[in-house]
Amino acid sequence: MKMLATFNVNGRDYDTVIEPHMTLADVLRDKLRLTGTKRACTAGNCGACTVLADEDPICSCITLAVLARDKRIETVEGLAAPGGALSPLQDAFVKNNAAQCGFCTAGMLMTAQAQLRDNPRPTREEVKQSISGNICRCTGYVKIVDAIMQAAEEIQAAEGA
Amino acid sequence: MGRVLLPFAYHEPKTVAEAMELAKRDAGTYIMGGCTLVPSLRRRQRRDKCLISLARVEGLDDFGIHPKSGLRIGAKVVASALLPNIWAGKRFAALHEACEQLYPPHIGNMGSVVGNLCSAVPYFDLPTAALALDGEMHVTGPDGDRVIALEEFYVAKFQTALKPGEIVTHLFCQPYKPDTGSSFKKIYRSRRTIEDLHKINAAAMVTLDEERDRIIDARVVLGSWGHRPNRYRAAEAALIGNAPNFDLFVAAAEAVTAELLPATDMDWVEKTRFAQARVLLRDTIAQAASRAKSRHDPFEDATEMLEDAR
Known part of the structure; x- marks a missing residue:
């Protein structure tokens, strides 16, 4: 049962042919070639597949693509500026060495992005709470939390300037 | 896991009557967020041949929480919608806390409260909280409307008292007594x-x-x-x-x-x-x-x- 669907991803409309049993992660990676979003546990446990739907983080591996057609999807590819300049959040991840293997990083970035939009001045505890659905097996989370805190400060400073 | 989903037929009705008609015709299963259903399909715990999405059905998005009128949550309302609501936190704290502690937190943005209750998974949090608040499920079906108290709603593991084709329109909890x-x-x-x-x-x-x-x-x-x-x-x-x-x-x-x-x-x-x-x-x-x-x-x-x- 193939169907034509339009997805709004990172502000751009993509037309593609999907089937109802495809998940959003399948469509993003295999149809739209946006491979920043990772498939890992495919059960909604690890958060590597996190994307934003209408600015809220969701697990794209257990979301049917047909159910996400009328939402505004944001993936990690949409964070950097069109010229390729990293966003303050990505920049903070680089400066703090907040990635080792990097498999969880796309999900971490999207979750953090949603949190910083909702709460531009989070505490460390709030950051830990918000990324509690994103599993990292390498870093031990300290550097990731450091990076998000630094990004929050930099965004605040840039807005205040 | 990691297995792909098996193909299934999919419908997107616009009204409750249309959804019930499709469910009867194709023996379909209703889906809202899919947080429980999709992993079950992937694990082959379920092998549904037809899914009927309630996402576009009108009239299932009631959301009202007030100390005088009680709590009324439509079938399409996601769990995270309760979190910023002050009356949910103050007067229906058990359900509010259960939604707050959903793991992973992303699930709250995807899964509906009613869907969580209807999946009848024995270890889920929301059924426990809603049962303590004396919740009742308002159901519409081919044989008319009825109300099922949550105490009678759960029949067995993964089984509810819903008959084939019935849709839970909303969850209702009585207003709190004083003190x-x-x-x-x-x-x-x-x-x-x-x-x-x-x-x-x-x-x-x-x-x-x-x-x-x-x-x-x-x-x-x-x-x-x-x-x-x-x-x-x-x-x-x-x-x-x-x-x-x-x-x-x-x-x-x-x-x-x-x-x-x-x-x-x-x-x-x-x-x-x-x-x-x-x-x-x-x-x-x-x-x-x-x-x-x-x-x-x-x-x-x-x-x-x-x-x-x-």
């Missing part, structure tokens, strides 16, 4: 493993008399133990008519554990589980009573009251 507090708590087995499901969860609702020194009504619910969350009437009877204090909460928790059956034949596992259930129930009831007494602040915990009692 009532509720609470929800859970214990995780461990964090960040694939079996990262809570080991036990408990919810309680306590109503005090006008002077706020006697309990006049109580509901004590324990989940993740057996095939469905259950009310424990012996514990409720132990609470009613007495002054809320630490010893009473301990006695009520003992009354619950006296009714529980072991789930395994491993002695050390059961000792731990029973001990955890006792502590969890004691603290949950204490927090609900504390909230009833203080007319209450949702973020207040029972620590102060427990310390006083000691």
Whole structure:
């Protein structure tokens, strides 16, 4: 049962042919070639597949693509500026060495992005709470939390300037 | 896991009548967020041939929470919608806390409250909390509308009292009586493993008399133990008519554990589980009573009251 669907991803409309049993992660990676979003546990446990739907983080591996057609999807590819300049959040991840293997990083970035939009001045505890659905097996989370805190400060400073 | 989903037919009806017609014609299963259904399909626990999405059905997005009119949550309302609502936090704290503690947090943005209740998974949190709040499911179906109290809603593991084709339109909880507090708590087995499901969860609702020194009504619910969350009437009877204090909460928790059956034949596992259930129930009831007494602040915990009692 193939169907034509339009997805709004990172502000751009993509037309593609999907089937109802495809998940959003399948469509993003295999149809739209946006491979920043990772498939890992495919059960909604690890958060590597996190994307934003209408600015809220969701697990794209257990979301049917047909159910996400009328939402505004944001993936990690949409964070950097069109010229390729990293966003303050990505920049903070680089400066703090907040990635080792990097498999969880796309999900971490999207979750953090949603949190910083909702709460531009989070505490460390709030950051830990918000990324509690994103599993990292390498870093031990300290550097990731450091990076998000630094990004929050930099965004605040840039807005205040 | 990692297996792909098997193909299925998919429909997107616009009205409840159309959805019921499709369900009858194709023996379809309703889907809203899919947080429980999609992993079950992937694990081959279910092999549904036809899914009927309720996402575009009109009239299922009621959302009203008020101390005077109660709580009314439509089938399409996601769990995270409750979080910023002040009355959910103040007057329906058990359900609010259960939504707040959903793991992973992303699930709250995807899964609907009613979907979570309808999936009838024995270890889920929201059924325990909604049962403590005396929730009822308003159902529409081919044979007309009906109301099912949550206590009768769960028939067995993964099974509800819904007949084929019936749709739950909304969850309704009665408005609180005065001087009532509720609470929800859970214990995780461990964090960040694939079996990262809570080991036990408990919810309680306590109503005090006008002077706020006697309990006049109580509901004590324990989940993740057996095939469905259950009310424990012996514990409720132990609470009613007495002054809320630490010893009473301990006695009520003992009354619950006296009714529980072991789930395994491993002695050390059961000792731990029973001990955890006792502590969890004691603290949950204490927090609900504390909230009833203080007319209450949702973020207040029972620590102060427990310390006083000691």
